[in-house]
Amino acid sequence: VTIKLSGEASVCIADKEAQIKKVQESIDGLGEKVDDEAAEVTKQRNKLQKEKEELDKALAQCNLYKQNSDKASEHISLAEKSYFQEKYLIRGPHIYTLAVEYLKNPFELITDSGTFFWKHAGIQDLDVTETLTVFTIVILAIMIGLWIRRRMLNLEQRIEWHDHFTEHFTQAALTTFAKYLPWLFGASTAALILFIITEDISPAPFVTTLAIALLIYLAFITAVRFIFSPVEPAQTFFDFTPGIALKLSRRLRILAILTFAGYLAFYTVFSESIPELNRLLLRDVFSLLIVLNLIWLFMVLVRSPKLENIRWLLITLIIVFAFSLAAEWAGYRNLGLHGRRAVLLTFILLAVFLTLSKLFRDLFNAMDDGTYEWCKRLHEKLGVEEKKTLPGLVWIRLLTTIVIWGGFAHIVISSWDQSGAIIQHTRNYIVNGFQIGEFRIVPSKILLSLLIFALIIISTGWIKRQLESNWLPKTSMDRGAREAVVTITGYVMFVIAALAALSVAGFNFSNIAIVAGALSVGIGFGLQNIVNNFVSGLILLFERPVRKGDWIQVGTTEGYVQDIRIRSTRILTFDRSDVIVPNSELIANQVTNFMLDNIRGRAIISVGVAYGSDTEKVRYILTQVAEENELVVKDGTSPKPLVLFRGFGDSSLDFELRVHLYDVDRRLSTISNINFAIDKAFREEGIEIPFPQRDVHVKTLPDKNAGD
Missing domain, CATH: 3.30.70.100 (Alpha-Beta Plaits)
Structure with a gap:
């Protein structure tokens, strides 16, 4: 909160300083005060001075607001630092002490566990009717899941699958989810009914927690099968080394079983039935099993030749897991658990977001290439030829990439930074922006402007398509005029997209005169040809001496006009070569148009x-x-x-x-x-078409007796 307040105060200060600067410029523009100046000038000067005084007061309030928020933020940061130091650096009994205490009464853990299951399992809280109801509805849910599974497998067999990442992904999801669907239905139904029945019981009975944990376990197992070993005939959509995927799948299932058992042991009412020292010892033993399984799992990745470039990272993670176990055994259990969780979550999130990124990349490639029928229809709707990229889609790609990996960074930083200070600072910079000289850059507005620009550019294709095929043919305009309207509409929409994006991004259009002045200087130095071609393009579009599809001759170039752009015109010669002719040549030089008024x-x-x-x-x-x-x-x-x-x-x-x-x-x-x-x-x-003939008359013949 204090970071947000500090950001708002910074925005307030920047805004007031800009206003004060503007008012001061107006005051300076009136010049020095003289004795006999006009009454209107004096009145305006007094008005500006009063306005400046009000702004100075507001600026002082903003500065005070900023100082107070900075002090509060500093105090809160110190308190958070102290809290997290105490939380993660607090030391409990080490494993040797726990083992010695356990050996004094080794059967206490078993006795307490039996007592818990007898008194607090939650089954005794259900009467016969409730038990039969749960059992019946769960069986019914499993049967419904079996029926849906059969329908899903039939659907999978009817679809003609292609060799694309997205289709491999979809097929794997369909077959794997269908296999586990009955058990997921049963577990989710049991968890829901038990939660409703035992809602008023606090804490939640163990049987309810068990049903919820079972559902999570089955969902995790389904995800593991889906990614590493999909149900046949589906194949893995990632390019794993042969045998690696199967090993990863098996070891992840073991990890899931350990996690399932650990959740029931340490995060349910069962943990309250065990004495604290025994619970800590059990947790240390459980951590040993988890870390050994993680090391076993990551060793599979280390041996993969395709991951040779990041082998050092995998080995580093293994060392981190070992240190987290050592920290727990030494008594720093919160530190060890937090480090292990953060590292594991980072690795899992990396895999998830890589998959998500690849899915979107494959989707955008399909939209550009027209891979699927709906992609071809989209090309047709937007008036884009097959195999041509969709206009504006590159900005959607960029925005999607920023959002995906920005979300990844947000979640990963949150998992490591428990105080949330880094996230708050980052969010403040993204939402409120930061100052560079006289400019204030707000990343959130820039991202929104990119989205608006991309959407307008994409919709431009649809509007041009509608103009060309549906709206303009119903008018009395000839073909050339219709094409000119469509082309000009495209340029107008581009200008609208640029202006809308700049406006949302916070561009101050009062500086447009400065931009225009810079452009005029640029034109004077080296942009004459570009401007000449630009103006010539406008003349071609309005006068239409040359139209798309016309057969023309410009100098030695002869062919069909394929496209008239704002700077140049593309001509397709009879040899199927594209010739780019600057528009100024079509205006300044002689052009032969064989099809200007008619095609005769x-x-x-x-x-x-x-x-x-x-x-x-x-x-x-x-x-x-x-x-x-x-x-x-x-x-x-x-x-x-x-x-x-x-x-x-x-x-x-x-x-x-x-x-x-x-x-x-x-x-x-x-x-x-x-x-x-x-x-x-x-x-x-019988009419002869002659060819050139010559009669040869020889005046003298060589003497036959002459020598060779």
Whole structure:
């Protein structure tokens, strides 16, 4: 509490100092006071001075608040330090003393245990009707569990499982939980009924505690089987070394049995029936069994080749367990127990959070890759192509990672720091932030801003998809205008996401003029090209001389426009190569757009025939071939096919067939089809397509008698 108050006081001081600085700047802006200054200036000066005095008083209160909270925090810290020193460094009798006392009356422990079970077990508190009721309902719960288990196993057999971590995890959970479900149902039912029946009895009867402990034991055994040796046909979802998982499973089950017995012996009413010295000796013996089992367990991990990099850590943990046992036997039982618990809890939490982290990583990878049907539907809803990453998901990944490992650190620190001072300080920094110069950074607000930014970016894909497929097609806008609206919407949503995130993070927009000034300096020095391309991109989006899907030619680059971004345009050439063209080139240079107003275009086919061919017949054949092609315009909406006799070549009579096409995008294939048809028609009519020929005249022949 004092740490929280101190943090609030720090925030108060920072806030008041900022306000005082702002008021002082306003006062300085009025200049020095002169005798004949205007009444309005004097009035404003007095108002600001009064406001500054009020803020000075408030600042003094905040400073006093901070000093008092710091003093209280110091006193509480000293008291906590004294308390925990006394708690963990207090020394009881060591094991040798306990053993000597036990040997004086070795049968006392057995006698007291028998007396306890006879008088305080709790069974005698139940009448015959209650006993039969408990027995009947437990049997019924087990039968229901058996029925559900059969349904779960049938479901497991019907599912087609894939080789993914998540699916291995789900299958292992399904089969293992199904195996232990009847006994979990029975134990939980018994614990619930006994708790209700013995609710008014204090302390709780041993039989009730036994039922609750049995439920916890079965849940732990189920978790061990699930992680290390799932029920077949499921496989382990972690990549364990062969044989390691089975050994770990067996030793963890032994550890579970020891823990179950220790809970019943030391944390129930049974412990009150044993004399204190015997109870301490029994606890020391129990600690020996626990530590030996833990060392036995960790030795399996030490021998694993996959854990060779952290072998030193595992050996360190084994040494810590041994020291905790030595501390208990020396009489420092609270210290030894706390150290062992904290180390073991840290190790267990590390395994749990690693599993959780891997599950989320696999989930996000599936969402990006479209692994499952629901992932593909999500891609479709957000307008994202398959195998393309979801926009904004990277921020969700980052936020999830921070939350998972932040939670891990919180729990681990809490297990080690019993006073909670570290957690309080950390929480104070996260919630109230910390000061760096004139800036106050609040991590909790930054995390929230990341979440808001990611959610808006992800929703942008859905909004663009709805605009493109559902809303804009119902308007009178042409295709290019609709694409421009969708693109601009994406940029507007990005700006909204950035502004919302900055606002939540605590960014002061009054400093926007400073940012704008810095940007203007940057533009003047080296960002002219970027700004030029940015403005050109806006012109392209609004004027739309080039649209997505158009066939254009820019210089030597020819192809289809794939995407118009705010800085550049991507063109896919006919060789399937992506060419990135800065937007400024599309505005400043000549661009040929074959599909700007309509998709019609002209094709020219050149052909030559041999001298002596019937030219009228050639014209008729070329005209007929053009009219038979379905892509050639013949309805008068464009010029009809035209045959031109272009001239007399060296080897041929040169003709041109000029046709207008419905779809210029299919010009090359149409020219090819017309060429095939011309060749076929000329062959059928006996018209020859010549090739260049030369006559060689030899004036003299070499003398046959001439030497070689």
